[in-house]
Amino acid sequence: MTQETLHETFVALLRDTYDAEKQLVKALPKLAKAADNEELVEAIRNHLAETEAQVTRLEEVFGIVGAPAKGKACKGMKGLLEEGNEAIQEEDKGELRDLAMIAGAQKVEHYEIAAYGTLRTLAEQLDLSDAVELLQQTEDEEKAADSKLTEIAMTIYESASDAEEDEEDEEEDEEQPARTTAVKSRGEGGKTRTAR
Numbered sequence: 503m504t505q506e507t508l509h510e511t512f513v514a515l516l517r518d519t520y521d522a523e524k525q526l527v528k529a530l531p532k533l534a535k536a537a538d539n540e541e542l543v544e545a546i547r548n549h550l551a552e553t554e555a556q557v558t559r560l561e562e563v564f565g566i567v568g569a570p571a572k573g574k575a576c577k578g579m580k581g582l583l584e585e586g587n588e589a590i591q592e593e594d595k596g597e598l599r600d601l602a603m604i605a606g607a608q609k610v611e612h613y614e615i616a617a618y619g620t621l622r623t624l625a626e627q628l629d630l631s632d633a634v635e636l637l638q639q640t641e642d643e644e645k646a647a648d649s650k651l652t653e654i655a656m657t658i659y660e661s662a663s664d665a666e667e668d669e670e671d672e673e674e675d676e677e678q679p680a681r682t683t684a685v686k687s688r689g690e691g692g693k694t695r696t697a698r
């Protein structure tokens with residue numbers, strides 16, 4: 503394996519990733535509109551700004567290796583975005599759709615983390631330290647975006663289970679007003695939880 507082969511592999515993956523990021527720049531505004539949870543809308547908007555900067559960073563990397571900044575259709579990203587779109591069409595705006603969108607967005611982030619990890623390793627092998635730094639920066643942003651999505655999903659799960667408990671409590675209050683106090687216990691933070 504020659505340095506030249508490595509260089510070609512690097513540029514090919516760079517072009518694939520460049521196209522993937524550009525597809526994402528187009529898709530994210532639509533995702534932000536389809537989301538219901540405010541935190542999720544904000545996270546998607548933030549990631550759009552980040553993704554635009556990532557496109558610019560890739561253009562800098564193209565400059566470093568002396569290749570024209572030209573994308574090559576990334577089928578992986580296309581497929582992931584198509585699946586994400588299906589989720590939007592299948593669910594009405596609300597918690598379920600948000601969770602489906604988060605699942606899709608996390609697949610996108612992991613796909614990108616894998617691509618940037620490989621690009622960074624190739625840049626290290628090619629002694630392109632400036633490129634390594636740029637690629638590392640993006641990889642870190644993708645990882646942070648992934649963690650943020652997990653955090654938002656947890657908030658949605660918690661609010662859904664709280665709402666369900668409130669509903670159960672109300673039902674019990676209606677059916678057996680005298681028994682409710684006996685089957686309830688005080689949970690953390692003073693929230694009333696139903697004993698199971």
Ligand SMILES: [Fe+2]
Nearest residue numbers: 523553556614
């Ligand atoms: Fe990205």
